[in-house]
Amino acid sequence: MKTKNIKVTKQREIILDELRSLVTHPTADELYTNIKSRLPRVGLCTVYRNLERFYKEGLIGKIKGKPCRYDGKIESHNHIKCINCGKIEDLFVDIPVDTVEIDKLGYKLHSYKVEINGLCRKCNKESGRKKHVNKT
Amino acid sequence: MKTKNIKVTKQREIILDELRSLVTHPTADELYTNIKSRLPRVGLCTVYRNLERFYKEGLIGKIKGKPCRYDGKIESHNHIKCINCGKIEDLFVDIPVDTVEIDKLGYKLHSYKVEINGLCRKCNKESGRKKHVNKT
DNA sequence: ATGCAAATGATAATTATTATCATATGAAAA
DNA sequence: TTTTCATATGATAATAATTATCATTTGCAT
Numbered sequence A, B: 001m002k003t004k005n006i007k008v009t010k011q012r013e014i015i016l017d018e019l020r021s022l023v024t025h026p027t028a029d030e031l032y033t034n035i036k037s038r039l040p041r042v043g044l045c046t047v048y049r050n051l052e053r054f055y056k057e058g059l060i061g062k063i064k065g066k067p068c069r070y071d072g073k074i075e076s077h078n079h080i081k082c083i084n085c086g087k088i089e090d091l092f093v094d095i096p097v098d099t100v101e102i103d104k105l106g107y108k109l110h111s112y113k114v115e116i117n118g119l120c121r122k123c124n125k126e127s128g129r130k131k132h133v134n135k136t
Numbered sequence C: 001a002t003g004c005a006a007a008t009g010a011t012a013a014t015t016a017t018t019a020t021c022a023t024a025t026g027a028a029a030a
Numbered sequence D: 001t002t003t004t005c006a007t008a009t010g011a012t013a014a015t016a017a018t019t020a021t022c023a024t025t026t027g028c029a030t
Helices: A010-020 A028-035 A044-057 A100-105 A121-126 B010-020 B028-035 B044-056 B100-105 B121-126
Strands: A061-063 A069-071 A078-082 A088-091 A108-119 B061-063 B069-071 B078-082 B088-091 B108-119
Touching: A010 A028, A010 A044, A028 A044, A044 A061, A088 B100, A100 B088, B010 B028, B010 B044, B028 B044, B044 B061
Parallel strands: A078 A108, B078 B108
Antiparallel strands: A061 A069, A078 A088, A108 B108, B061 B069, B078 B088
16 A cells, blocks of 8 residues: 655755755745755755745744745744844843633634844844945 | 925825725725715826825724735724635733743834634634635 | 646746826916 | 925835745654
């Protein structure tokens, strides 16, 4: 009988390993560039494909935006994003959420996280001078 | 001398009015479709342009995703999203965030909101049967 | 070794969003 | 009012990010 044939390919291992080795939150394209040295023939779509898959399997985090960014850490944590330069950093704060309203709406809670926006130290200092504003 | 000449156009008024009249969180395209009856000759890019502008002016909210969704309410509130069907509903709960860690990182706090994921009542009931999963 | 489903990489397609630019329009001045 | 003209619009094209298609390759189970 046919068992489901799930393969552990070199590219899959390296993509996950590389993402996990980073403290930053790369885009698919940035990760693709990083990985090129280890896997010169890899295609960008393979990176996308596997990132999306890891995300759905709960192995990595995904931060939606334009473009999306990925996160090798899965321990529950939050992000703070600089509204000027777009950089995202980790933030380990405990956020207590009252579930009463959630129950009232009839939802079964899965996960939650806080998205914090601010001005990073660097941009804050520079804000008196020129203004360079990123999108996303 | 030239004063800045900011115009209140019909399309701008209608786009904002229409978004505010909704309790849902439409995409630019959905809003564009709604508006067609009131402004038959409007272009999709005008809708995008103005939504982006309202967002930057702080008049409306924007929920990033693929595609992005817009929110006519600005009073601080949070969203709960169904991980199965993708629907987003409002959630008015007070979430206190400890700013000590934020200060430590040197950020100047601007705003924050909680993104909650769960299974809505409808999808929860149906989850025993077929599984229809949306993207975003 | 062999069979074969699953994964890859090349390419093309799609989706969402944004830029360009000629034309139209609203606000202020005359 | 009429005129002026910067700003907004709509048509079109362009771009950016992501996803689909499909022939080929590669691991896993026999």
